[in-house]
Amino acid sequence: MKFLYILIMSSLILAGCSSTNQAAPSKELNQEGDVSQNPEITKEYPFLTGAHFEGDEKGFLIKDFAITYDKDKNEIVFNNIYTFGDKSRQYLLSGDHDYYIYVSIPERLTTYFTETETDPVKGPSLVEGENAQYQVELRASLKNGISNQIIESILKEPLGFSITVYEDPEYPAKRIIGVYDFHE
Numbered sequence: 001m002k003f004l005y006i007l008i009m010s011s012l013i014l015a016g017c018s019s020t021n022q023a024a025p026s027k028e029l030n031q032e033g034d035v036s037q038n039p040e041i042t043k044e045y046p047f048l049t050g051a052h053f054e055g056d057e058k059g060f061l062i063k064d065f066a067i068t069y070d071k072d073k074n075e076i077v078f079n080n081i082y083t084f085g086d087k088s089r090q091y092l093l094s095g096d097h098d099y100y101i102y103v104s105i106p107e108r109l110t111t112y113f114t115e116t117e118t119d120p121v122k123g124p125s126l127v128e129g130e131n132a133q134y135q136v137e138l139r140a141s142l143k144n145g146i147s148n149q150i151i152e153s154i155l156k157e158p159l160g161f162s163i164t165v166y167e168d169p170e171y172p173a174k175r176i177i178g179v180y181d182f183h184e
Helices: 002-020 039-044 086-093 107-112 148-156
Strands: 060-070 075-084 100-104 134-141 162-166 174-177
Touching: 060 148, 060 162, 060 174, 075 086, 075 100, 075 148, 100 134, 107 148
Parallel strands: none
Antiparallel strands: 060 075, 075 134, 100 162, 162 174
16 A cells, blocks of 8 residues: 555656646756747747747857946946847847846956846847847946055956846846957
């Protein structure tokens, strides 16, 4: 009798595990798949993921990454101009897909900032056209008492900052590490 009980409970647990283990999107940045040729990806991933950038070297390009200092607010301002590639742009245009962008502060500079990332900013609505460019401004507050020399060094050597685009905050879709080194 005890054996039968264990057998039934084991079967129920296994059945429950297999039904809850649906194809959840991987949190990895570079996921397999081609959205334009595989409509199952749009069903499997109901939001923007790395699969929408896979195999598209122009999937998310930073055209300009300018850093300035707002003395009145004691903030570093990141002005970003970017484009989307065909797959990611078509996916974002295909439905009600808002996307967000934030900048991560390099570890070597985090002691000067109040947070390690900027607040995410909703990206502007996309338009048809493969050469369309978009712009967002992101801000990161500095701690009080940071010297002008440190601020100048951040502005003159903006190395190590990363930029991330996503639709669902749990799943970063595309991250460019060292964005200043990679902008065009």
